[in-house]
Amino acid sequence: MSESARNILEITDVSKIYGPLKALETINLTVPPGQWLAIMGPSGSGKTTLMNIIGCLDTASEGAVRLDGLNLAQLTRAELTGIRREAIGLIFQQFHLISYLTALENVMVAQFYHSMVDEGEALAALERVGLADRAKHLPRQLSGGEQQRVCIARALINHPKIILADEPTGNLDEANESLVMDILHNLHQAGSTIVVVTHAPEVAAHAERVIVLEHGRVVSDK
Amino acid sequence: MSKNSFFLARMLMWSLLRRRSRLLIALLGVTIGATVLFSLVTLCYDIPRQLSREFRSYGANLVFVKAGGVGRMSLAELNQAAALLPAEQLVGLTPLRYESVRNHMLPYTAVGVDFEEARKTSPYWRVEGVWPARSGEMLAGSDVAEKIRLTPGQSLTLDGRNEAQERYDKEFKVTGIVSTGGVEDGFMVISLSDMEEMTGEADRLDLAEASLTSNSAALSEISAQVKARFPGLEARPVTRVASSEETVLSKLTALVYLVSLVVLSLTMICVATTMMTVVLERRREIGLKKALGAENRRVAREFLAEGLILGVLGGFLGSVCGLFLAGAVSASVFGRALTPEPQLAPITIAVSAVVTIVACLAPVRRAVDVEPALVLRGE
Numbered sequence: 280m281s282e283s284a285r286n287i288l289e290i291t292d293v294s295k296i297y298g299p300l301k302a303l304e305t306i307n308l309t310v311p312p313g314q315w316l317a318i319m320g321p322s323g324s325g326k327t328t329l330m331n332i333i334g335c336l337d338t339a340s341e342g343a344v345r346l347d348g349l350n351l352a353q354l355t356r357a358e359l360t361g362i363r364r365e366a367i368g369l370i371f372q373q374f375h376l377i378s379y380l381t382a383l384e385n386v387m388v389a390q391f392y393h394s395m396v397d398e399g400e401a402l403a404a405l406e407r408v409g410l411a412d413r414a415k416h417l418p419r420q421l422s423g424g425e426q427q428r429v430c431i432a433r434a435l436i437n438h439p440k441i442i443l444a445d446e447p448t449g450n451l452d453e454a455n456e457s458l459v460m461d462i463l464h465n466l467h468q469a470g471s472t473i474v475v476v477t478h479a480p481e482v483a484a485h486a487e488r489v490i491v492l493e494h495g496r497v498v499s500d501k
Numbered sequence: 502m503s504k505n506s507f508f509l510a511r512m513l514m515w516s517l518l519r520r521r522s523r524l525l526i527a528l529l530g531v532t533i534g535a536t537v538l539f540s541l542v543t544l545c546y547d548i549p550r551q552l553s554r555e556f557r558s559y560g561a562n563l564v565f566v567k568a569g570g571v572g573r574m575s576l577a578e579l580n581q582a583a584a585l586l587p588a589e590q591l592v593g594l595t596p597l598r599y600e601s602v603r604n605h606m607l608p609y610t611a612v613g614v615d616f617e618e619a620r621k622t623s624p625y626w627r628v629e630g631v632w633p634a635r636s637g638e639m640l641a642g643s644d645v646a647e648k649i650r651l652t653p654g655q656s657l658t659l660d661g662r663n664e665a666q667e668r669y670d671k672e673f674k675v676t677g678i679v680s681t682g683g684v685e686d687g688f689m690v691i692s693l694s695d696m697e698e699m700t701g702e703a704d705r706l707d708l709a710e711a712s713l714t715s716n717s718a719a720l721s722e723i724s725a726q727v728k729a730r731f732p733g734l735e736a737r738p739v740t741r742v743a744s745s746e747e748t749v750l751s752k753l754t755a756l757v758y759l760v761s762l763v764v765l766s767l768t769m770i771c772v773a774t775t776m777m778t779v780v781l782e783r784r785r786e787i788g789l790k791k792a793l794g795a796e797n798r799r800v801a802r803e804f805l806a807e808g809l810i811l812g813v814l815g816g817f818l819g820s821v822c823g824l825f826l827a828g829a830v831s832a833s834v835f836g837r838a839l840t841p842e843p844q845l846a847p848i849t850i851a852v853s854a855v856v857t858i859v860a861c862l863a864p865v866r867r868a869v870d871v872e873p874a875l876v877l878r879g880e
């Protein structure tokens with residue numbers, strides 16, 4: 280029990296089955312708090328599926344997932360929604376910003392569904408990703424890199440226990456990629472637990488630990 | 502909570518204002534629906550009124566005569582009884598007096614009328630030429646005019662004897678030839694005042710024709726009142742016209758209501774389809790909000806609030822457009838201005854809001870049930 284309390288994430292024998300396809304097969308993975316983990320693997324190897332299970336957007340077909348000591352399999356849909364709200368910060372490859380809201384408002388949306396909006400705090404989050412001067416811009420007025428940084432600010436705003444980023448630099452050029460990696464470095468330094476999916480080795484190289492998936496199995500863990 | 506409510510209002514506002522083209526499509530759908538609804542219901546209200554007036558065009562529906570139809574009444578008698586007529590439903594009231602007259606030794610019937618009132622009670626009279634405007638002018642019935650080859654502008658002399666057997670004569674200028682399809686085609690139509698002056702006998706009326714917009718029940722009521730209060734007079738409703746008028750009216754109103762119902766359901770389908778498209782387009786946004794931890798209920802409520810705003814806005818615009826549409830229809834079909842029914846606007850707005858929300862329910866529920874993982878995959 281003390282072991283599980285120490286780990287923020289514990290995945291035991293998790294499989295995800297889509298009809299005849301096993302997207303994940305008996306995955307075992309433990310992540311201590313504050314770790315920066317990178318998940319690599321070819322397209323279709325199950326990286327996004329694993330991220331969705333960790334992020335409470337999906338459930339495992341078999342096996343147990345413990346997030347911060349909670350067994351996700353025992354939770355209802357509404358409770359999983361609550362976990363997403365309280366404990367998880369999501370960063371997507373396609374950003375998924377709301378097109379009709381400004382950068383600032385997009386960050387505030389996360390506060391809105393979490394607890395209470397606080398414009399000053401949202402602005403501070405934008406400042407941390409270097410976008411204070413872009414607060415009033417709509418997503419379409421921002422570059423890809425800037426949109427991804429808004430997305431990061433949104434993921435951070437409610438102080439999540441774990442940050443999940445699925446190919447966060449997949450749509451970015453090198454300059455923006457290094458900006459985003461710098462922000463992740465700062466977060467890591469501040470003690471955040473980070474899981475990043477990527478198939479770019481130079482992105483994975485920033486992490487403390489890299490696991491590689493192939494056909495739904497962990498084939499390497501360094 | 503108030504900070505969050507304020508933010509919710511801000512989100513809804515931007516969703517409507519910054520997605521302007523989308524908003525306009527949805528708003529257009531709702532507005533068209535509300536316009537059709539408003540104008541049809543307005544016409545439903547107005548058609549009986551309008552048609553009642555149209556039917557009045559086919560003549561008087563209440564005739565005053567001396568009790569039993571024998572003898573002549575005085576103007577004072579008539580005016581007393583006429584005071585019972587509801588002023589707001591009275592289209593016109595004309596006294597009539599008939600006299601036998603001669604022209605070049607040939608006998609004719611002259612009828613004395615109040616030309617101004619006759620135009621109201623008998624708007625179907627077609628006059629070739631102009632209506633008499635001053636003393637000494639007259640209309641000749643079309644049959645008479647044909648027989649003695651009268652044309653507008655000619656003059657003729659009418660003569661005869663009054664009750665005291667005194668001879669009289671007077672020269673008239675024919676200003677127009679009147680055809681009515683009725684007995685008047687064989688008459689010389691002069692003004693009542695000319696007739697009184699010519700015969701030297703005043704205050705004798707054979708009958709008076711009234712045209713009212715009242716229904717047949719109200720006419721019988723008036724008739725009963727006249728009988729009770731003025732035993733010397735009789736007010737006869739022209740029942741045949743009145744009752745057939747009501748049959749036609751009720752059938753027509755039923756038809757308009759039926760058409761409204763059909764149009765309303767078509768409108769609802771149209772609005773529902775539009776809302777479906779609008780909501781389905783935003784599945785990613787819904788998925789994202791759910792991924793951020795929004796409960797289904799909360800997301801659904803936000804969409805319905807947007808629907809409510811659209812419905813109210815569309816209902817308001819529709820009421821304004823509907824008023825113009827109904828006015829245009831009324832003007833082109835009935836040739837009359839419409840009486841606006843302002844109390845229909847809040848009803849239209851409410852119906853349009855309800856219809857929009859109902860139309861949103863199914864697509865919102867479907868969109869909210871979607872798994873965020875699926876829409877956010879975006880491959």
Ligand SMILES: Nc1ncnc2c1ncn2[C@@H]1O[C@H](COP(=O)(O)OP(=O)(O)O)[C@@H](O)[C@H]1O
Pocket residue numbers: 297300302320321322323324325326327328329
């Ligand atoms: N909802 C689903 N239904 C069926 N198959 C799916 C579904 N989601 C993912 N898959 C399959 O699972 C496998 C892993 O997918 P994914 O986790 O997206 O891979 P990666 O992110 O590593 O590219 C793929 O073969 C994919 O086609």
Ligand SMILES: [Mg+2]
Pocket residue numbers: 326327328
């Ligand atoms: Mg993927």
